[in-house]
Amino acid sequence: MEILFATSNKHKFSEASAILSTKIKHFPFQYLEIRSDNLEEIARDAVAVAYAKCKTPVFVEDTGLFITALKGFPGTYSAWTFAKIGVEGILKLMKDESNKEAKFETCIAYHDGTDIHVFHDVCEGRLADQKQGNSGFGYDPIFIPEGHTQTFAENITLKNKLSHRYKTLLKFSRFLKTRI
Amino acid sequence: MEILFATSNKHKFSEASAILSTKIKHFPFQYLEIRSDNLEEIARDAVAVAYAKCKTPVFVEDTGLFITALKGFPGTYSAWTFAKIGVEGILKLMKDESNKEAKFETCIAYHDGTDIHVFHDVCEGRLADQKQGNSGFGYDPIFIPEGHTQTFAENITLKNKLSHRYKTLLKFSRFLKTRI
Numbered sequence: 001m002e003i004l005f006a007t008s009n010k011h012k013f014s015e016a017s018a019i020l021s022t023k024i025k026h027f028p029f030q031y032l033e034i035r036s037d038n039l040e041e042i043a044r045d046a047v048a049v050a051y052a053k054c055k056t057p058v059f060v061e062d063t064g065l066f067i068t069a070l071k072g073f074p075g076t077y078s079a080w081t082f083a084k085i086g087v088e089g090i091l092k093l094m095k096d097e098s099n100k101e102a103k104f105e106t107c108i109a110y111h112d113g114t115d116i117h118v119f120h121d122v123c124e125g126r127l128a129d130q131k132q133g134n135s136g137f138g139y140d141p142i143f144i145p146e147g148h149t150q151t152f153a154e155n156i157t158l159k160n161k162l163s164h165r166y167k168t169l170l171k172f173s174r175f176l177k178t179r180i
Numbered sequence: 181m182e183i184l185f186a187t188s189n190k191h192k193f194s195e196a197s198a199i200l201s202t203k204i205k206h207f208p209f210q211y212l213e214i215r216s217d218n219l220e221e222i223a224r225d226a227v228a229v230a231y232a233k234c235k236t237p238v239f240v241e242d243t244g245l246f247i248t249a250l251k252g253f254p255g256t257y258s259a260w261t262f263a264k265i266g267v268e269g270i271l272k273l274m275k276d277e278s279n280k281e282a283k284f285e286t287c288i289a290y291h292d293g294t295d296i297h298v299f300h301d302v303c304e305g306r307l308a309d310q311k312q313g314n315s316g317f318g319y320d321p322i323f324i325p326e327g328h329t330q331t332f333a334e335n336i337t338l339k340n341k342l343s344h345r346y347k348t349l350l351k352f353s354r355f356l357k358t359r360i
Binding site for chain 1: 187253
């Protein structure tokens with residue numbers, strides 16, 4: 001069975017290819033995503049639109065960084081915020097905040113041709129005071145997972161083992177195995 | 181003729197009531213707005229959804245603050261960004277920026293039962309280094325219109341005379357007069 005991964009982000013596609021045992025194919029996909037503070041709501045809407053276009057089993061993945069001191073900013077707008085103000089912008093906003101708590105959250109929605117199945121997981125952690133490391137992408141240089149001292153960008157092996165996206169892909173992978 | 185103003189923002193409703201000569205009625209409206217960097221695209225989609233609900237001539241208004249040094253941030257996400265990081269967040273992001281240029285932009289989309297009519301206008305200006313004044317709402321305490329030294333929040337009379345929203349409402353008002 002081959003399924004499509006609808007995304008415009010090549011980093012996400014590489015990560016998913018490495019983790020899923022099912023073969024996936026890139027479905028370049030850009031659409032007018034709805035606005036919502038809820039990842040699942042966005043992913044469900046996106047996969048319905050994607051399936052209507054490709055008429056083939058397809059999944060989408062949405063990830064957000066939720067910073068407690070900033071009321072969940074940038075949240076479901078993480079990619080957009082990153083493109084505008086980057087990691088540097090987040091560091092400026094967090095400079096005088098004592099509460100550095102943050103979490104990454106991922107939601108995968110899979111349309112199998114009949115139903116939509118949803119998977120999610122989180123990675124709790126905190127924000128670094130400055131950029132650390134060069135691996136990964138996005139907010140990885142400032143995110144330190146709980147129980148560790150290095151950022152995702154400093155320790156990509158660690159990231160790949162306990163990240164929100166990894167854990168969610170694993171749940172999805174297990175589900176796919178039961179279906180083949 | 182009575183028309184509806186679909187908005188969840190009571191400040192916007194008051195401003196519009198004061199400027200339009202046509203009688204307007206508040207249509208409390210919340211929906212899953214699309215994501216886009218284009219105000220007109222959002223307003224056209226929103227008014228189509230609103231009209232489908234109320235089946236009465238209705239308009240929506242969308243306004244954004246576009247900051248040049250931040251690549252247009254917070255732009256079409258201005259209300260959401262304000263709720264998360266507020267004026268203080270914008271000041272932190274702008275602290276070391278030498279280019280303080282910014283503009284407010286408003287778009288009104290009106291559905292007359294058959295067609296959608298769009299009106300927009302801008303107010304060019306710059307950002308203050310700190311909050312100044314207590315009038316208005318949203319980003320008014322940090323926005324200084326071009327050719328002036330006071331923020332919108334320090335001089336509400338000035339705001340009401342030259343703001344993006346005022347100018348757009350005026351265009352809309354003139355249009356409505358030709359239709360009655």
